[in-house]
Amino acid sequence: MNALLYTKRKKMDAALITGDIGGQIVHSASIENWLGIPEIASSGLVNNFFAHVDAFGAPIKKETTVLSLHGEGPVKKLDCSDGNTYGAKTLIIATGKNPRKLGVPGEEALTGRGVAYCTTCDGPAFKGKHVVVVGGGNSGVEAALDLLSYASRLTVVQNLEDLTADGVLCDKLKHNPAVEVFYNSVCVEVVGQGSVEGLKIKSTTNNLEHLIPCDGVFVEIGLIPASSFAPSSIKNPGGEIVVDAACATGLPGVFAAGDVTTVPFKQVVIAAGEGAKAALSAHAYLLNLPQ
Amino acid sequence: MPVFDENTSKQLSAILAGMINPVKFVFFKGDNAKSEEAENFLTEFAAFNPKLSLETIPHVEGSPEAALWNTWAAPAVWVTTADKSLKGVGFYGTPGGYEINSFLMSILEVSGKKEPLSPEFKKVVDAVSEETEIRVYIALTCPQCPAVVINAHRLAVENPKIRSVMVEGAAFKEECDKSGIKAFPHLVIGDKKAEVIGENGKDMNKIISALASI
Numbered sequence: 206m207n208a209l210l211y212t213k214r215k216k217m218d219a220a221l222i223t224g225d226i227g228g229q230i231v232h233s234a235s236i237e238n239w240l241g242i243p244e245i246a247s248s249g250l251v252n253n254f255f256a257h258v259d260a261f262g263a264p265i266k267k268e269t270t271v272l273s274l275h276g277e278g279p280v281k282k283l284d285c286s287d288g289n290t291y292g293a294k295t296l297i298i299a300t301g302k303n304p305r306k307l308g309v310p311g312e313e314a315l316t317g318r319g320v321a322y323c324t325t326c327d328g329p330a331f332k333g334k335h336v337v338v339v340g341g342g343n344s345g346v347e348a349a350l351d352l353l354s355y356a357s358r359l360t361v362v363q364n365l366e367d368l369t370a371d372g373v374l375c376d377k378l379k380h381n382p383a384v385e386v387f388y389n390s391v392c393v394e395v396v397g398q399g400s401v402e403g404l405k406i407k408s409t410t411n412n413l414e415h416l417i418p419c420d421g422v423f424v425e426i427g428l429i430p431a432s433s434f435a436p437s438s439i440k441n442p443g444g445e446i447v448v449d450a451a452c453a454t455g456l457p458g459v460f461a462a463g464d465v466t467t468v469p470f471k472q473v474v475i476a477a478g479e480g481a482k483a484a485l486s487a488h489a490y491l492l493n494l495p496q
Numbered sequence: 497m498p499v500f501d502e503n504t505s506k507q508l509s510a511i512l513a514g515m516i517n518p519v520k521f522v523f524f525k526g527d528n529a530k531s532e533e534a535e536n537f538l539t540e541f542a543a544f545n546p547k548l549s550l551e552t553i554p555h556v557e558g559s560p561e562a563a564l565w566n567t568w569a570a571p572a573v574w575v576t577t578a579d580k581s582l583k584g585v586g587f588y589g590t591p592g593g594y595e596i597n598s599f600l601m602s603i604l605e606v607s608g609k610k611e612p613l614s615p616e617f618k619k620v621v622d623a624v625s626e627e628t629e630i631r632v633y634i635a636l637t638c639p640q641c642p643a644v645v646i647n648a649h650r651l652a653v654e655n656p657k658i659r660s661v662m663v664e665g666a667a668f669k670e671e672c673d674k675s676g677i678k679a680f681p682h683l684v685i686g687d688k689k690a691e692v693i694g695e696n697g698k699d700m701n702k703i704i705s706a707l708a709s710i
Binding site: 225227231232247248268317319321323325326327328329330331332399400401420421 | 594635636637638639640641643665666669672676677678679680681682693694695698699700
């Protein structure tokens with residue numbers, strides 16, 4: 206959104222194509238590190254962003270995802286989920302990241318039927334239930350602590366020998382009697398007919414399998430760049446779009462910003478700053494195009 | 497303590513200034529704490545614009561009023577026109593939290609501020625000839641949910657045979673368990689004739705396909 210703001214301030218003819226408004230931010234409850242605002246509800250911050258940008262009147266195509274990008278040639282083209290192909294002289298990719306999936310049998314079929322990726326959305330559906338959280342990093346442990354306000358029993362599955370979240374969070378979790386943690390364990394299968402009935406895990410130390418009967422499985426094993434539409438020539442092996450200090454990609458006229466790129470540290474303030482930079486780079490690119 | 501603080505009240509009043517025609521809340525109040533909460537919410541809300549009014553009906557299962565409005569539990573609120581002819585835009589529970597967005601949208605839409613459905617969508621919606629209830633199970637903490645409720649309500653405004661209701665999962669837990677709801681949002685058409693789970697319901701195409709499949 207900040208990229209759009211900067212393009213409009215440069216009086217460029219710009220449009221936004223997006224699946225949603227706010228992206229990853231809306232999956233957190235609040236933001237506590239936006240300079241000048243000690244704490245704000247994530248939705249509030251997003252609404253402020255959107256109102257600021259929307260006032261410029263640029264066309265905003267919501268609920269639309271990009272399926273493929275054709276960045277060669279003077280007009281860059283995007284094939285989109287609404288069935289249309291959109292073209293522009295310059296593009297900024299700011300698609301962020303999506304939750305990483307387990308990639309085990311049963312996961313896809315039972316998504317929305319017990320397999321979940323968003324604690325603030327789906328947590329309340331598990332009141333008094335037994336829930337498993339997969340992942341022992343910050344997002345996993347934070348999700349587990351969130352879920353404790355609903356779930357009566359909680360199990361954490363971690364692939365390493367200890368939790369890797371911040372110490373304060375780990376302490377809170379470990380001291381809760383409703384919580385059990387399986388270390389050195391990976392997921393093998395989500396089990397259930399029509400809805401989740403259990404999660405099969407395997408120990409990485411002795412290869413023994415174990416079935417945890419449960420009602421829900423929350424997957425919190427990090428994020429992957431939302432870049433499947435982009436050609437592999439502009440991505441690193443992890444799927445991040447490779448950018449230079451000016452947010453330029455390997456394709457002239459195609460810029461990228463924020464969490465989808467190789468820029469280190471994924472933070473709201475960094476992504477917003479990168480968006481501004483990409484917009485200014487796109488503006489400079491247009492000015493320098495041969496007439 | 498008031499439900500809405502001064503700042504929120506100002507913001508809501510400003511949005512509601514966009515209303516065209518008067519809108520009535522028909523509120524079915526039960527003998528439970530959730531109904532008290534919903535009543536406080538609606539009473540304050542109705543004061544945000546002179547075009548809004550609140551009518552409270554004690555909910556009695558099987559009563560003529562409950563039957564007339566097809567109301568199966570309380571609290572429930574129907575957003576309707578002044579003549580109460582529209583009976584398909586409803587909320588079970590309190591439309592607070594993120595659902596304030598779908599509540600506002602339903603009020604503006606019922607007041608006459610609506611965007612037309614595309615002709616292809618309208619064809620599918622018009623073809624629904626039997627009474628059909630669309631339930632959207634939600635959590636008030638879910639930022640993805642209001643978009644799905646808004647989509648469902650648009651269909652109800654379009655065809656009087658369709659009744660679209662938000663169902664607050666936390667307030668109707670038994671209902672959720674009975675229907676096997678394990679995600680929010682979760683949209684169910686008729687008696688589980690079709691369903692659209694999760695963020696998929698933000699895409700009207702997917703709801704229309706589900707509606708066409710029944």
